Amino acid sequence: MSYHIVVCGGIVPDPLQTLEPAPGAAPSLKNEMMLPAVLDPWAAHALYESAHLAKKVPGSKVWLVSLGPKAKLQQVMMTVAQRAAFELVAVDGPSSGFTDSAAVAAVLAEAIAGIAGLDRSRLILAGGWESAARAAGTTMQVVGERLGITEQFQGVDELEVLRDGKLRIAERVEGGRHQISVCDGPPVLLGWATGNLGEPANNPQLGMQNMRTIMPALQKARSAAVGSGGLSFDSVSLPKQQRQTRIVKDVAADAIAREIVEWMAE
């Protein structure tokens, strides 16, 4: 069976950027539009794993559904397009982590429902199990609910297609373990953790090929308003903790080791 794989992936500020909340009634990041953005790290893993699966199973296709400011999406896609083969479904809207996840899910579900030719009986709906923005892990479940998908997995690190077409899935659970489940098959939702694939190398040829469909997709991206979902903020701030670090220099390893062992025993 070939698959129709839809990956939901938002954009987030580059993790190496310093982030500060901006003053104002609605929370946002200072200079948010100026911050360089990347595809959300977990969503990126979902995309790479999905593209890898599509390559292995002939006839499969990958869509990337992304909600974000159109200009930022274009910037991010220039890089992402070189790493995996996909068709973009862009929705012009906020990418802020302070938006309500259920409202974002409603927008994503609507965009997915509108994909022409999408066969839901073959659907693997993928995304990151969390994002580096909201870091909640509450969006994909609602997208799945809205699309009627009850086989949902979160913290996925491994997907194996069995001979009989069933899917064996490894999900992260407590204690550094994986829960292993076997699902009858699609439709299924996979919230990926990091998976097992490294970040693919840039492939400019693939990028050129992808950009032929990405640019039109960006041009026709519809605007979407994201509701608040009854979410309000009392405060949004940077943590102020600063520790008085004691620097221990020019001390023998023996003495340091003793101090560490004593500290551990306290």
Added chain:
Amino acid sequence: MAIVLFLGHTEADGGLAKGALEALEAARGLGGELVVGLVGASVDAAAIGGCGAARFLAVTGAAFAVPRYASDAAAAEAIARAAGAEVIVAAQTSRWARALPGVAHRLGGAADSHVTSLSADGAAGRWYYRQRIEAVQRRSAKPWVVLLEGGCAPAYSGAPAAVSVESIEAPVSGLERTVVEGYRSAQTGEQTINPEAKVLFVAGAGWTKKQKDGQVRTGEAEELILGFVRKAKASLGSSKSLVDLSGEGHAVLPFLTHLHQVGQTGSTPRHAKGLATCCHGEEPHVVGWRFIQERRAVNLDGNCGWARGKADVLYVADAFEVMRKVNELLGAAAAGA
């Protein structure tokens, strides 16, 4: 008075894990009419019988023994509807984190996860942008599902009492398209992040770099790191850079997988103590340490930007030498015990 539902899933023995008892205590602190809802193969509510709940509801049976979205969501939905709760408090476990956001949608409510504080006036604290920005927020949507992080509330410790448990029916038909086969530890068989461990040991990329003698000593690094983790029964974490090196197929420290990763795309563990070795870097590393109470670091750079102001003590020393001595001391202590 608002009805507050504490939702717990039982462990193999029918009891509740520590995180669930913390969520129960947090639910009690909200001051509404408390209802307890339990899901599992079987439930033993007597252990929390003295918590003051007005009702104890349970969905039980073989179909609800294992964590699985479809059955967990059906069970939680049935209990929540029976309770008529406005607020639902549960522990941030992999099981509830998978199922409850979807349940909130079914109930017409909203869900917030990774909540670190919850007050009776309806304010919840949680972190955004991977523990870099802290927010206090509220929800007007009802029911409001709150997933509480472990270690953020005292655990309920009341005396056991016999209680009457109301059995709630949840649909099982068509919910078993997924079969849980079991569990698998990380392929290396080594401990990763164990919430019960007192100490988190974080290995940074420095372990894989050329040392004073100009040699890369990964074999020795492996022996020292794993030796410490085993002797100290510590959690083992690594920085993203180390994990990426492993993922790219380099023969670096092959026992470190993505499951060991702390920080941006890894976990943000909560341990009483943390010891970072050979870690350099700024915010992405610090993120993984946000909730470590006492932090010490060993590295060769006294000006290390991440350690200064973030660690309590920075030992400027060769981690190879220090950890060898630490392991010797721990070994001697174990032999003498």
